[in-house]
Amino acid sequence: MDSHIEAKRRPEWLKWTIRVILGYALLLAFILAVTIIAILITFTFIVIDGFSETSSMGVISERYFVPISEFMWQIFTWLVPGL
DSSP states (O other), X not given: OOOOOOOOOOOHHHHHHHHHHHHHHHHHHHHHHHHHHHHXXXXXXXXXXXXXXXXXXXXXXXXXXXXXXXHHHHHHHHHSTXX
């Protein structure tokens, strides 16, 4: 008598479908996280400029962080259908 029990294997197409969906979700989460971080840095720089009555950090945020957040948000809305 053979005591070896065969485990049921999931179909290969199901494994790849789950991998693709999870990869897509991780990509969206990464893009959204970078966008939120860039927006928070921009907001923080503007608040610091408001208290210190200078504009040097606002210029840095407008030059570097605003284009990054706009670009990442455009990618996010392009990747999510219906937005």
